[in-house]
Amino acid sequence: MKKESARRRYTSPAMTLRRARVVDTAHRLLGEGGVAALTIRRLSEDAGVAQRTVYRLFGDKDGVVSATVIDRMVEVRAHIARRNATYTLDVVFAELDWMVSELERDCLYARVVIDFVFAPEPRELEVRELTSVARARFRAWLLLQQEIGHVRDDLDLEYVIDTHVMHEFLVYRRWSLGQCDAALCRMELHACFLQTAALVLVDAVREQYLSHLVTLQKQIMRARGSHPC
Numbered sequence: 099m100k101k102e103s104a105r106r107r108y109t110s111p112a113m114t115l116r117r118a119r120v121v122d123t124a125h126r127l128l129g130e131g132g133v134a135a136l137t138i139r140r141l142s143e144d145a146g147v148a149q150r151t152v153y154r155l156f157g158d159k160d161g162v163v164s165a166t167v168i169d170r171m172v173e174v175r176a177h178i179a180r181r182n183a184t185y186t187l188d189v190v191f192a193e194l195d196w197m198v199s200e201l202e203r204d205c206l207y208a209r210v211v212i213d214f215v216f217a218p219e220p221r222e223l224e225v226r227e228l229t230s231v232a233r234a235r236f237r238a239w240l241l242l243q244q245e246i247g248h249v250r251d252d253l254d255l256e257y258v259i260d261t262h263v264m265h266e267f268l269v270y271r272r273w274s275l276g277q278c279d280a281a282l283c284r285m286e287l288h289a290c291f292l293q294t295a296a297l298v299l300v301d302a303v304r305e306q307y308l309s310h311l312v313t314l315q316k317q318i319m320r321a322r323g324s325h326p327c
Contacts (some may be wrong), residue, residue: 193235240298
């Protein structure tokens with residue numbers, strides 16, 4: 099298990115600029131060739147930052163990789179927070195659609211970091227960051243439904259959330275492996291959410307979600323039939 103160690107923060111304008119160059123360069127190198135393509139020497143040369151400075155800022159190669167994930171997820175969470183949305187089902191679907199658009203916009207890097215969630219050697223810090231948005235989204239929707247009185251009281255909801263997050267990332271994994279395109283990925287994410295939501299809901303609202311899920315599953319089956327991969 100990788101030990102997470104606190105790094106000294108360098109806040110001078112010059113060091114802040116160097117850090118940004120290193121992270122941007124690491125982001126590109128990861129997208130071009132994965133973790134294997136990222137070496138401190140290559141990073142130093144491409145970013146125009148001395149190797150000793152890279153070590154001072156990040157500690158080691160894993161520290162650089164973690165920084166790219168953390169910085170990217172900070173940007174994603176900030177973008178979502180600016181919307182200040184109430185997590186109705188429509189808002190959940192809109193956010194999932196936006197996430198797929200972001201994957202497509204930065205697909206090479208996205209494929210690398212999605213692999214972290216399924217890596218044989220756990221990358222706990224990166225996985226915690228990568229799954230933070232999915233976890234927060236479901237929890238925000240769940241809180242709204244609890245306030246309305248639509249949620250069962252006999253389930254371990256934290257377990258449900260943990261399971262749902264992994265199911266969501268299995269859909270992202272299918273996208274990263276080329277097993278579904280962006281349009282199908284969006285539909286599968288919607289279905290994934292509806293399926294978990296129906297588990298925790300009660301009464302008429304549960305039936306509404308199930309009806310929506312049945313319709314969506316039919317659309318997914320038709321779409322899969324037209325995508326042999």
